[in-house]
Amino acid sequence: xxxxxxxxxxxxxxxxxxxxxxxxxxxxxxxxxxxxxxxxxxxxxxxxxxxxxxxxxxxxxxxxxxxxxxxxxxxxxxxxxxxxxxxxxxxxxxxxxxxxxxxxxxxxxxxxxxxxxxxxxxxxxxxxxxxxxxxxxxxxxxxxxxxxxxxxxxxxxxxxxxxxxxxxxxxxxxxxxxxxxxxxxxxxxxxxxxxxxxxxxxxxxxxxxxxx
Amino acid sequence: xxxxxxxxxxxxxxxxxxxxxxxxxxxxxxxxxxxxxxxxxxxxxxxxxxxxxxxxxxxxxxxxxxxxxxxxxxxxxxxxxxxxxxxxxxxxxxxxxxxxxxxxxxxxxxxxxxxxxxxxxxxxxxxxxxxxxxxxxxxxxxxxxxxxxxxxxxxxxxxxxxxxxxxxxxxxxxxxxxxxxxxxxxxxxxxxxxxxxxxxxxxxxxxxxxxxxxxxxxxxxxxxxxxxxxxxxxxxxxxxxxxxxxxxxxxxxxxxxxxxxxxxxxxxxxxxxxxx
Numbered sequence: 001x002x003x004x005x006x007x008x009x010x011x012x013x014x015x016x017x018x019x020x021x022x023x024x025x026x027x028x029x030x031x032x033x034x035x036x037x038x039x040x041x042x043x044x045x046x047x048x049x050x051x052x053x054x055x056x057x058x059x060x061x062x063x064x065x066x067x068x069x070x071x072x073x074x075x076x077x078x079x080x081x082x083x084x085x086x087x088x089x090x091x092x093x094x095x096x097x098x099x100x101x102x103x104x105x106x107x108x109x110x111x112x113x114x115x116x117x118x119x120x121x122x123x124x125x126x127x128x129x130x131x132x133x134x135x136x137x138x139x140x141x142x143x144x145x146x147x148x149x150x151x152x153x154x155x156x157x158x159x160x161x162x163x164x165x166x167x168x169x170x171x172x173x174x175x176x177x178x179x180x181x182x183x184x185x186x187x188x189x190x191x192x193x194x195x196x197x198x199x200x201x202x203x204x205x206x207x208x209x210x211x212x
Numbered sequence: 213x214x215x216x217x218x219x220x221x222x223x224x225x226x227x228x229x230x231x232x233x234x235x236x237x238x239x240x241x242x243x244x245x246x247x248x249x250x251x252x253x254x255x256x257x258x259x260x261x262x263x264x265x266x267x268x269x270x271x272x273x274x275x276x277x278x279x280x281x282x283x284x285x286x287x288x289x290x291x292x293x294x295x296x297x298x299x300x301x302x303x304x305x306x307x308x309x310x311x312x313x314x315x316x317x318x319x320x321x322x323x324x325x326x327x328x329x330x331x332x333x334x335x336x337x338x339x340x341x342x343x344x345x346x347x348x349x350x351x352x353x354x355x356x357x358x359x360x361x362x363x364x365x366x367x368x369x370x371x372x373x374x375x376x377x378x379x380x381x382x383x384x385x386x387x388x389x390x391x392x393x394x395x396x397x398x399x400x401x402x403x404x405x406x407x408x409x410x411x412x413x414x415x416x417x418x419x420x421x422x423x424x425x426x427x428x429x430x431x432x433x434x435x436x437x438x439x440x441x442x443x444x445x446x447x448x449x450x451x452x453x454x455x456x457x458x459x460x461x462x463x464x465x466x467x468x469x470x471x472x473x474x475x476x477x478x479x480x481x482x483x484x485x486x487x488x
Binding site: 024025049050053054058109110113114116117121122124125126128180183184187188189190191193194195196197198200201204210211 | 224227230231234235238239279280281307308338340343344347395398399400403404414415416418419423424426427428430436437438439457460461464465468
């Protein structure tokens with residue numbers, strides 16, 4: 001039976017892979033069917049998965065085994081239930097409180113972390129002696145890093161009209177930004193091709209057994 | 213209408229040629245060599261230079277959708293860590309990361325069958341809450357993971373005896389394809405606690421994380437995409453799945469470059485014709 005299910009699962013995967021690929025030719029019922037099944041299945045899967053991996057171990061197990069010792073868990077439980085009240089129009093206003101707490105907590109935690117990592121950390125990383133290395137390539141890289149950072153940030157300085165000499169770093173900043181966008185695009189292409197390779201490997205290896 | 217139809221046909225030809233160009237090198241591998249980048253070398257050096265018997269932490273922060281890019285990294289880095297006799301704690305900030313960890317360990321253990329669960333490696337499983345969970349691990353690992361995947365109590369796992377907080381691990385390696393992932397480990401572990409962080413990510417996410425590989429060593433190197441995975445395999449002398457797939461990747465990139473050139477020439481001539 002398990003052998004049959006494995007083979008059935010394999011053919012099902014092949015069917016859905018080819019159905020999704022068929023969109024590249026043109027929109028068709030097979031693609032639509034696969035898309036709808038994927039959306040529905042994902043929603044159901046995550047609901048069940050999160051229930052068993054989040055709710056059960058973190059809430060229900062703890063409350064059922066040691067209720068008195070985990071009384072504090074009743075607070076997030078109540079807040080969670082209040083969140084669900086969004087579904088009842090008359091009691092909808094109650095869901096604003098857990099949302100407010102979530103936003104406030106997230107902002108509080110992230111403000112400190114982002115300030116340290118993304119602001120102070122990145123500024124410190126740019127404050128380097130560009131000529132400290134003996135390697136010419138490293139020195140050039142360091143100079144580009146400093147100039148690129150300053151010009152890139154200057155590009156977003158809008159308090160004064162950028163003309164004459166003030167326009168030079170801004171124009172340089174655009175170049176650095178364009179190059180970084182190009183690099184990002186290159187990386188994105190690489191990622192998408194990797195996904196295609198993954199699917200083709202599945203078709204050629206697991207299904208057709210053409211490759212080992 | 214006719215121009216539209218032409219574009220449609222051209223688009224289909226491009227997809228077809230790309231499909232063939234990617235499939236052929238998978239069937240008939242070319243065996244092109246990959247140059248190792250400094251980012252990959254840096255990550256490799258961190259694992260290589262960490263002393264024997266150190267306890268290290270691998271976080272599996274991805275799911276099957278990015279398995280092609282990240283799983284080869286996970287397998288190569290785990291193998292490298294095992295080869296240095298390091299003791300590995302696996303955790304997951306993504307629910308399906310647990311299965312990804314199990315799969316990666318299965319592959320690594322084929323090469324190192326003598327490694328024992330609980331003594332040389334352990335899978336503590338998934339924890340919800342991302343950055344908050346990492347922050348809590350900075351205070352007490354046991355509170356966040358009272359038991360491992362199979363239900364064994366934290367205090368009964370031999371290799372965890374001396375691991376109280378994240379400060380007790382030699383480095384953290386996050387294999388991530390989004391949030392929570394590498395950035396959260398940098399924010400909640402590297403910056404406040406000083407524990408070195410390295411990792412691997414998808415090619416899409418790499419440009420956003422590369423600025424953290426800097427003079428402050430917020431990240432000790434970074435593996436970005438399939439190419440970096442194949443670079444890592446080269447460094448540990450392994451012909452793994454990433455190395456095999458890189459032929460297809462390189463051919464596809466060359467083909468895209470050709471298409472871009474053809475597209476530009478075509479656009480140039482049609483503009484010229486329009487001007488006339």
